[in-house]
Amino acid sequence: MSAAALKAVKAPAPGRLRVSIHADDPEVAAELRRLLEEAGHEVVDAAGFATAPDEPRALLTPREIEVLSAIGEGLTNKSIARRLDISLHTVKFHVESLFRKLGVRTRTEALAKASERRLEI
Numbered sequence: 001m002s003a004a005a006l007k008a009v010k011a012p013a014p015g016r017l018r019v020s021i022h023a024d025d026p027e028v029a030a031e032l033r034r035l036l037e038e039a040g041h042e043v044v045d046a047a048g049f050a051t052a053p054d055e056p057r058a059l060l061t062p063r064e065i066e067v068l069s070a071i072g073e074g075l076t077n078k079s080i081a082r083r084l085d086i087s088l089h090t091v092k093f094h095v096e097s098l099f100r101k102l103g104v105r106t107r108t109e110a111l112a113k114a115s116e117r118r119l120e121i
Contacts, residue, residue, distance in 0.1 A: 017041040020059050060101060067094040068114055071107050 019036055021043060023029035033043045070080040077091045099105060102113045
């Protein structure tokens, strides 16, 4: 993942929240978005980027973003586990979570989806 992409998904400033809104009623979602933005917080989509209020998807965790970056480098699950100093089982868990959140079935599709979302890998 490039340095620019990492900066784009870095943690919010202390005291500032990064929030994804999930509401069935678009008016409620819009009002929540307005209130959060007025309070200085950031409303984001599933990959952690600012988005329209009608995209109800879960955020990728920082670890999932690291795993996605490693997938983009062509690393195997075993190599990702070694690099991140986590178990192979944990890598598999993160990969499955990424697939579910991005709505994909393969590593290639995950990278393509990340590319569509302007996430540089």
